[in-house]
Amino acid sequence: MKYFQLVWASLFRKKTRTLLTVLSLAMAFLLFGLLQAVNVLFSAPPTFAGADRLIVQSRVSFTEALPLAMRQQLRTVPGIEAITWRQWFGGIYQEPRNFFPQFATDPATFREVYPEYVMPEEQWRAFETTRTGAIVGRRLAERFGWQVGDKVPIQSTIWPQRDGNKTWTFDIVGIYDGRDEETRQRTGVMWINFDYFDEARQFARGLAGIYDVRVADAGQANAIAQAIDSLFANSPNETKTQSERDFQLGFFKQIGDIGLIVTLILIAVFFTILILTGNTMAQAVRERIPELAVLKTLGFPNGLVTALVLAEALLLCAIGGLAGMGLAQLIATGLARLPDFPPVPLNLAVWTQALVAIVALALAVGLPPALRAGRLRIVDALAGR
Amino acid sequence: MSETMVTVRDVHKAYTRGKQSIDVLHGLDLSIPGGDFVALMGPSGSGKTTLLNLIGGLDQPTSGEVWVAGQRIDRMSSGELARWRAANVGFVFQFYNLMPVLTAQRNVELPLLLTGLSAAERAQRAAIALKLVGLADRAHHKPKELSGGQEQRVAIARAIVSDPKILVCDEPTGDLDRKTADEILTLLQQLNRDFGKTIVMVTHDPKAAEYARRTVHLDKGALVGEPAAH
Known part of the structure; x- marks a missing residue:
C-alpha cells in the first residue's frame, strides 16, 4: 500500500x-x-424452474403452425389446467417504426391462461363477443392515445384477408392492465379475436402458431412438457414444449x-x-x-x-x-x-x-x-x- | 576525518559502443577518508562522472576494486547494489531529477519507502530533512512550482533523508545561477562540516570546487597531479 x-x-x-x-x-x-x-x-x-406456463410449438420451428384440433389431445394430459392458442399477426400500424406485437387468440381461454391481465368484466365479454374486437395493453393504449371504441387499422405483413386486402380494422373493446408492476410493464401487446381472424384470413385456416398451457403445479412442468411432446411424438405435428423464458430466448436465437x-x-x-x-x-x-x-x-x-x-x-x-x-x-x-x-x-x-x-x-x-x-x-x- | 570511506584500487573501465571499445578509466587509484569533501574536476570525457558512478554503485568497473563505506561493491549483484545504495549513498544530480507528479515532501520520502518505517515516521523524517535545507514551507509544492535552487534543495533533502554515509553529487550547481549555486554549495559544506557527511562532487566550476576540502583532477581516465587541499 x-x-x-x-x-x-x-x-x-x-x-x-x-x-x-x-x-x-x-x-x-x-x-x-x-x-x-x-x-x-x-x-x-433449458429450465422449467418455477414455470407454471408452458409454450407448445412445432418441433421444427415456431413459424410452423399446429392444427387447432390438437387442443383436444392436449386437454387429456394430466396436470394441465388451462390451454389457449395464438397466432403471430405481424402487423404495422401506420408506419413500420410504430412496431408492437399483435397476436390472435381465443378470448375466453386466454383469460384462463393469463389471469395476471386484468380488465373490467364487460370488456372481457365484449372481447369474446365482438368478432372484430381487439384488446390492447395499458402501455400500448397510452403510447398511441387509444380508447375503447376506437377503430384501428393494422396492415398485416403476413396475412391477407380472403379478398386479398392486408389491412385489417379492429375495434378496441378493452384496455387491460397488469395485476402487479411486473405485469403492467408487459402491457404493450394487442390481442385480436382468433375466430374472426381465422375465418377472415386467406390461408392457413384451422392452424395456430403455438399453444399456451397453464399447469396446476409448477413443480411438474418438466414432466408435463415431456408428456406433451411424447403425446405428439412420431405424429405429423411433433411438438417442442418449453418454459416461457426459453421460448422467448428462441426468438432472439433466430438472429444467428x-x-x-x-x-x-x-x-x-x-x-x-x-x-x-x-x-x-x-x-x-x-x-x-x-x-x-x-x-x-x-x-x-x-x-x-x-x-x-x-x-x-x-x-x-x-x-x-x-x-x-x-x-x-x-x-x-x-x-x-x-x-x-x-x-x-x-x-x-x-x-x-x-x-x-x-x-x-x-x-x-x-x-x-x-x-x-x-x-x-x-x-x-x-x-x- | 576518520577512516577511509572510499578506496578505488587499479580501476579500469571500458564501454562498448557498437563494435568500438572505449577505455574511460585506466588503472585509477583513489582514497577518500570519511568526512572528506572532494571535488572531482577535469575536462569533458576525462572520466569523472564514470568514477562518480563507480563510487555511487551505479556502475561496475571492468577490473579493479571499489570499496565504499567498508564494503567491496565492485562484485555485488544488481540486487545487492540496490540495497547497498539505499543504505549508504545519497545522490544529487545536475537536473535535480525529482518526480514531477509528487510534492516535495513525497519526493523526499521516496528513499524511505524502502525502509520499514511507518507512514507517519516517513513523513516526520522528510519534514526534518526539508527543514534542514530550508524548505519546510514548500513541502506540499510540486517541483514545477519551485525554483531551480529550491528543487536542488529538495533533491539534497531526498539525498540525506535516509542518513547515508556518503553523498555523491554530479554537477549539483551546473544548472543554477551563481548566487543560488553558492547557496547550494554552502548547504553541502554545512552537511559535510556539521553532520560529517562524506561528499564526492563532480564539477566543471573552479568556484564550486573551492567549497570542497580538496580537489582531485582527472584527465583521460587518470588522476593528474596530487590532490589540492583548500
Missing part, C-alpha cells in the same frame, strides 16, 4: 491521456459485460449463433483496446525512463520497479474495467425492467470473467514495458541513452 500513491500519481501524470484510455476501457468492458451476459443467457440450458457473434465482437473490441492501452502504457513508461532510473538509483530493486509499472497497468485496467462493468450492471438492471425483454444475467460468472479479463489485459499491456523498466541500466537511462 505504501507504493500506492506513487503508482497513482504516475498513472495520472498525463491526465487527459489516462482519462481517455480509462474511457476506452470502460466502453470495452461495458460491451463485455452486456455481451457476456447475453452469452450466458443464451447458452444456459449468438455465442459466435458475441465472441467475434469481443475479440474485435479487446484487440483494439489491447493496442490502445498497450500503446498508452509503452508511451507512459518511455517518457519516464529518467524517473525510473532515479528510483533505481535510490535503491529500488529491478523487481520492485517492474512491479510498480505492472501495478500501474493493473490500476489503469481495473479503473476502466470496473467502471465499464458497473455501467453494464446498471444497464442490465434497467433492461430487466423493460417489458417483454428477457432478464440479462450480469451474474457472478460474468463478473469473474471480467476480473480475469482485467488481469489478463493488464499483464498483456503492462508486462512488456514493466520488464523493460526493470532491465534499465541506470547510467544509460540517466545519460539519455
Whole structure:
C-alpha cells in the first residue's frame, strides 16, 4: 500500500491521456459485460424452474403452425389446467417504426391462461363477443392515445384477408392492465379475436402458431412438457414444449449463433483496446525512463520497479474495467425492467470473467514495458541513452 | 576525518559502443577518508562522472576494486547494489531529477519507502530533512512550482533523508545561477562540516570546487597531479 500513491500519481501524470484510455476501457468492458451476459443467457440450458406456463410449438420451428384440433389431445394430459392458442399477426400500424406485437387468440381461454391481465368484466365479454374486437395493453393504449371504441387499422405483413386486402380494422373493446408492476410493464401487446381472424384470413385456416398451457403445479412442468411432446411424438405435428423464458430466448436465437457473434465482437473490441492501452502504457513508461532510473538509483530493486509499472497497468485496467462493468450492471438492471425483454444475467460468472479479463489485459499491456523498466541500466537511462 | 570511506584500487573501465571499445578509466587509484569533501574536476570525457558512478554503485568497473563505506561493491549483484545504495549513498544530480507528479515532501520520502518505517515516521523524517535545507514551507509544492535552487534543495533533502554515509553529487550547481549555486554549495559544506557527511562532487566550476576540502583532477581516465587541499 505504501507504493500506492506513487503508482497513482504516475498513472495520472498525463491526465487527459489516462482519462481517455480509462474511457476506452470502460466502453470495452461495458460491451463485455452486456455481451457476456447475453452469452450466458443464451447458452444456459433449458429450465422449467418455477414455470407454471408452458409454450407448445412445432418441433421444427415456431413459424410452423399446429392444427387447432390438437387442443383436444392436449386437454387429456394430466396436470394441465388451462390451454389457449395464438397466432403471430405481424402487423404495422401506420408506419413500420410504430412496431408492437399483435397476436390472435381465443378470448375466453386466454383469460384462463393469463389471469395476471386484468380488465373490467364487460370488456372481457365484449372481447369474446365482438368478432372484430381487439384488446390492447395499458402501455400500448397510452403510447398511441387509444380508447375503447376506437377503430384501428393494422396492415398485416403476413396475412391477407380472403379478398386479398392486408389491412385489417379492429375495434378496441378493452384496455387491460397488469395485476402487479411486473405485469403492467408487459402491457404493450394487442390481442385480436382468433375466430374472426381465422375465418377472415386467406390461408392457413384451422392452424395456430403455438399453444399456451397453464399447469396446476409448477413443480411438474418438466414432466408435463415431456408428456406433451411424447403425446405428439412420431405424429405429423411433433411438438417442442418449453418454459416461457426459453421460448422467448428462441426468438432472439433466430438472429444467428449468438455465442459466435458475441465472441467475434469481443475479440474485435479487446484487440483494439489491447493496442490502445498497450500503446498508452509503452508511451507512459518511455517518457519516464529518467524517473525510473532515479528510483533505481535510490535503491529500488529491478523487481520492485517492474512491479510498480505492472501495478500501474493493473490500476489503469481495473479503473476502466470496473467502471465499464458497473455501467453494464446498471444497464442490465434497467433492461430487466423493460417489458417483454428477457432478464440479462450480469451474474457472478460474468463478473469473474471480467476480473480475469482485467488481469489478463493488464499483464498483456503492462508486462512488456514493466520488464523493460526493470532491465534499465541506470547510467544509460540517466545519460539519455 | 576518520577512516577511509572510499578506496578505488587499479580501476579500469571500458564501454562498448557498437563494435568500438572505449577505455574511460585506466588503472585509477583513489582514497577518500570519511568526512572528506572532494571535488572531482577535469575536462569533458576525462572520466569523472564514470568514477562518480563507480563510487555511487551505479556502475561496475571492468577490473579493479571499489570499496565504499567498508564494503567491496565492485562484485555485488544488481540486487545487492540496490540495497547497498539505499543504505549508504545519497545522490544529487545536475537536473535535480525529482518526480514531477509528487510534492516535495513525497519526493523526499521516496528513499524511505524502502525502509520499514511507518507512514507517519516517513513523513516526520522528510519534514526534518526539508527543514534542514530550508524548505519546510514548500513541502506540499510540486517541483514545477519551485525554483531551480529550491528543487536542488529538495533533491539534497531526498539525498540525506535516509542518513547515508556518503553523498555523491554530479554537477549539483551546473544548472543554477551563481548566487543560488553558492547557496547550494554552502548547504553541502554545512552537511559535510556539521553532520560529517562524506561528499564526492563532480564539477566543471573552479568556484564550486573551492567549497570542497580538496580537489582531485582527472584527465583521460587518470588522476593528474596530487590532490589540492583548500
